[in-house]
Amino acid sequence: MVKRNVSAGRSAWQGFGLKIFSDDDLYQIHLATLEVLEHSGLYVQSNEAMDIFENGGCKVDRQQKKVRIPAYVVEDALNSAPQKVVLCGRDPEKDLVLEANRVNFCPFGEGIMVNDPETGEYRKSTKADIANVAKLVDGLDEYDMLEFTIAARDVNPKTACLHTYEATVANTSKHIPQSPDDAETAKILIEMAEAVAGGKEKLQQRPIVSGCACPQSPLSLSRGCCEAIIEYARAGLPMNVLSMAMAGGSSPVTLAGTLVTHNCEVLGGHILAQLTRRGTPVIYGSSTTILDLRRATATVGCPELGMISAAVAQMAQYYLLPSYVAGG
Numbered sequence: 001m002v003k004r005n006v007s008a009g010r011s012a013w014q015g016f017g018l019k020i021f022s023d024d025d026l027y028q029i030h031l032a033t034l035e036v037l038e039h040s041g042l043y044v045q046s047n048e049a050m051d052i053f054e055n056g057g058c059k060v061d062r063q064q065k066k067v068r069i070p071a072y073v074v075e076d077a078l079n080s081a082p083q084k085v086v087l088c089g090r091d092p093e094k095d096l097v098l099e100a101n102r103v104n105f106c107p108f109g110e111g112i113m114v115n116d117p118e119t120g121e122y123r124k125s126t127k128a129d130i131a132n133v134a135k136l137v138d139g140l141d142e143y144d145m146l147e148f149t150i151a152a153r154d155v156n157p158k159t160a161c162l163h164t165y166e167a168t169v170a171n172t173s174k175h176i177p178q179s180p181d182d183a184e185t186a187k188i189l190i191e192m193a194e195a196v197a198g199g200k201e202k203l204q205q206r207p208i209v210s211g212c213a214c215p216q217s218p219l220s221l222s223r224g225c226c227e228a229i230i231e232y233a234r235a236g237l238p239m240n241v242l243s244m245a246m247a248g249g250s251s252p253v254t255l256a257g258t259l260v261t262h263n264c265e266v267l268g269g270h271i272l273a274q275l276t277r278r279g280t281p282v283i284y285g286s287s288t289t290i291l292d293l294r295r296a297t298a299t300v301g302c303p304e305l306g307m308i309s310a311a312v313a314q315m316a317q318y319y320l321l322p323s324y325v326a327g328g
Contacts, residue, residue: 002086002092002095002096002097003093003094003095003096003097004097004102005102005104005144006102006103007101007102007137007147007251008101008103009264020307020310021311021314021315022309023255027152029256029259029260029263029315030263032260033074033260033263033267034048034071034074035119036069036219036260036261036264037068037069037071037074037264037267037268038068038069038070039068040068040219040301041067041068041069041219042066042067042069042219042220042221042264042265042268043064043065043066043219043220043221044060044065044066044220044221045065045220045221045222045223045224045226046221046222046225046226046230047156047228048063048068048227048230049067049136049221049226049227049229050062050065050270051136051174051232051239052148052230052272052275053067053069053271053272053275054275055165055275056073056271057070057072058070058073058075064123067268069268071092071272072085072242073271073275074168074271075276076274077267077270077271077274078267078270078319078320078321079281080274080278081270081274081279081280081281081282081320081321082263082279082281083099083100083279083300083321083322084097084098084099084294084322085097085098085099085208085238085282086098086212086281087145087175087207087238087320088175088206088207088208088209089145089173089174089176090169090172090173090196090208091147091173091174091243092206094144094173094174094175095175095206096145096174096175096289097308098322099284099322100317100320104145105142105143105144105145106137106145106146106147107133107143107146107147107149108143108147108148108149108326108327109148109149109150109284109326110148110149110151111125111149111151112124112125112148112149112150112151112153112292113122113125114150115127117132124153124154125150125151125152125153125166126152126153126154127152127154127155127163127167127194128167130148130149130150130152130163130164130167130168131149131167131168131170131171132171132172133146133149133150133246134146134167134168134172134276134327135171135172135266137149137172137214138171138172138173138174143174144174144175144176145174145176145177146168146174146175146176147177148164148168148177148179152164152167153289153327156179157320158181160186160191161178161179161180161181161185162185162189162192162209162275162283162304164179164189164193164208165178165189165192165193165209169192169196175208175209175210176208176209177210177211177212178190178193178209178210178211178212179211179212179239180211180222180224180227180228180231181214181224181228182224182227182228183227183228183230184209185232186211186227186232187231189210190203190231190232190235190237192297193208193209196208200235203235203237204235204236204237207236207237207238207281209235209237209246210232210238210281210283211229211231211232211237211238211239211240212228212239212240212241212242212285213225213228213229213239213240213241213242213263213278213285214241214242214243214244215227215241215243215248215266215268215269216250217244217245217250217251217261217262217265218245218250218251218261218262218263218265218270219264219265219268221265221268221269221272225269226272227271229269229273229276230272230273230276232273232280233250233272233273233274233276233277233280234276234277236277237278238275238280238281238282238283239269239280239281239282239283240282240283240285240324241259241265241266241269241270241273241280241282241283241284241285241287241288242287242324242326243261243262243265243266243285243287243288244260244287244288245258245262245265245288245297246288246290246291246298247288247289247290247291247304247308248293249291249292249298250291250296253303255307255308255311258288258290258308259308259311259312259315262286262288262308262312266284266286268283269282270321280293282321283321283322283323283324284312284315284316284322284323284324285317285323285324285325285326286308286309286312286323286325286326287325287326287327288321289302289304289305289308289327290302290304290305290306290308300327301327305327309327311312312319312325313325
């Protein structure tokens with residue numbers, strides 16, 4: 001038995017829907033994306049990723065670390081991705097289906113300070129806090145899975161993602177996204193999930209974890225981002241490719257320009273996943289917002305973030321991909 005939440009909108013307009021673009025608008029964004037990917041390309045900092053792109057039909061300039069992706073490679077990658085992604089929990093009753101017109105919720109962020117629930121002290125967050133958050137979220141039906149929420153600042157930063165998964169998986173029965181730093185931590189996190197699931201095959205049959213990788217704006221895939229995408233694709237696990245562009249900072253100041261940049265970055269990671277293992281489940285992710293030019297901070301909760309998030313969701317629907325939108 002899997003969990004299917006209430007539909008967010010159908011042709012009969014049941015529920016609530018917000019349509020930002022017309023079909024022609026979406027097509028124009030897609031065409032602009034194809035032009036950027038083919039002519040400007042992406043800055044790719046992983047030699048292995050450049051090998052995969054080159055073997056998949058892309059033009060690679062290794063001296064400049066530039067990968068230019070022809071339109072047919074983009075279209076083929078979009079056609080090979082599943083339209084429905086199942087995110088399993090340790091408890092099968094917590095399995096979650098990502099498919100058209102269904103909305104799900106999870107906590108998101110990486111806070112570095114907490115108010116101690118016992119003493120009220122405002123202090124650095126710890127691994128024990130992560131475990132407590134996992135217990136809380138596990139008991140809240142309104143949350144469908146458990147994204148990372150706070151940082152374990154009492155452990156070695158180089159292994160923090162491993163500690164985060166350990167504290168989380170021991171205290172929740174819901175699906176857990178993982179955020180590896182590089183190939184080494186990705187492999188260890190996957191091995192940990194295999195141990196929890198009962199083996200490699202059982203994890204592939206019931207993916208109780210998924211990966212999350214973030215391109216770097218503008219138009220860049222770091223080594224760690226590439227390595228995470230490659231490892232999770234090889235393991236047959238879902239991957240959320242999530243851009244964090246900031247309009248006016250790391251992407252064009254106009255929302256239209258930022259959406260094209262965002263789209264190029266997410267599709268770049270998506271294409272790498274498909275070229276690594278055709279049919280890899282991929283989620284179209286976004287934590288893109290605008291830069292507050294006076295305070296030099298990323299604004300979360302501003303009207304523009306809502307506009308971008310709605311646009312991103314519609315763009316993902318255009319590609320028949322499940323979406324993940326952060327912020328609020």
